[in-house]
Amino acid sequence: MGTSIVADELSHLSNQIQEISDRKGDFTVIRNTPLRKRATAKGLIYGATSQHRILSSDKKFAARFAQECAILVPEGELKWRTIHPSPNYFNFKPGDWMVEFAHAHGMLFRGHTLVWHGSLPRWFADTVNSRNVEQILLKHITTVAGHYAGKIHSWDVVNEAIHPPHGRTDGLRNTPWLQLLGPNYIDIAFRAAAKADPQALLVYNDFGLDGAAYQDELRRTAVLKLLERLKSVGTPVHALGIQAHWWGGVTRLDSGKLKAFLRDVADLDLKIMITEMDVTDKKLPKDVILRDRIVAGIYEDYLSVVLDEPAVIAVLTWGLSDRYTWLSKYQPRKDRAPVRPLPLDAQLNRKLAWNAIGRAFDNAPKR
């Protein structure tokens, strides 16, 4: 690392240390106040995803999770492949354990996801056809959403149904659901979910809605058009889930465009949830201090724009600690350095990202 960068880094760090010592009082408060409390103080909900396997085996992590998070979303336990492994059998065991864990620690619980083209079980392709697809979809939603009715804060009813590169004028992704049922599969899913669990907040969830890139703009336009259509025919959609998987050094923030999009969604009388935030760091410098600072800056810059919108009710990160993140497997670094996308490091220590998320909550307008 060139001397000038080291000098910059040292002067930045000394400013940070000075800032921290100046704010000794505040810093102490900041150090001890978990993210769930700082979010709750503003009428917001902070939480994260995790897995039954992890929370049931890693006690230290489970304790930190319950300390920092006010809502839990299973990373895979409520997806078709895990919960509906054969046509007439539903495996509720891991999901039930997680809802008990959440409620036992005063956490809300949210479901992910009732309709998605990903994580479909092997039997799906051999069994589902245009004659039985609606009956199978309705049975799945009625059974799964019915089973957790009254225990769930919100459901990602439909996930990732928009994909403009597939060339449709409505921007819909060419999935087995679209092929077998047509665009109406989205309406069918939301109506069935509302019937099975009238209390749950029903969410349309998608990614690539945050950046300045042209592709993100196309996705925002297509998602907005979908939400407008659903609302115009009275389909019971209550919120938009913005995944916010950020690519460090790639995704660029255009706060004007993002603010306008959030306002357009809010004007449809919809709530907004940040459902899967994390920062892929494979394109960022290897130096941990520099990398953590850049990752923290991305969290703070993004959340300070998003939390300005009163329709935003919750922020979830796609994991809490670098010890457990899908990015280790799916977006590893070329230099094989461990990835650092989340608020806590692999030893469960609070990182600059944790501070940044906390500060964004502290500075957010009260709901």
Ligand code: G3I
């Ligand atoms: O459970 C099996 C295990 O029995 C088997 O030994 C192992 C062998 O590969 O696979 C395990 O299943 C894996 C599952 O995660 C549970 O860990 C699947 O292979 C793997 O594909 C699956 O990956 C998940 C992926 O969605 C697909 O469902 C990731 O953990 C999860 O982080 C990721 O999350 C998605 C959101 O649902 C939607 N938005 C994007 C986000 C990131 O891709």
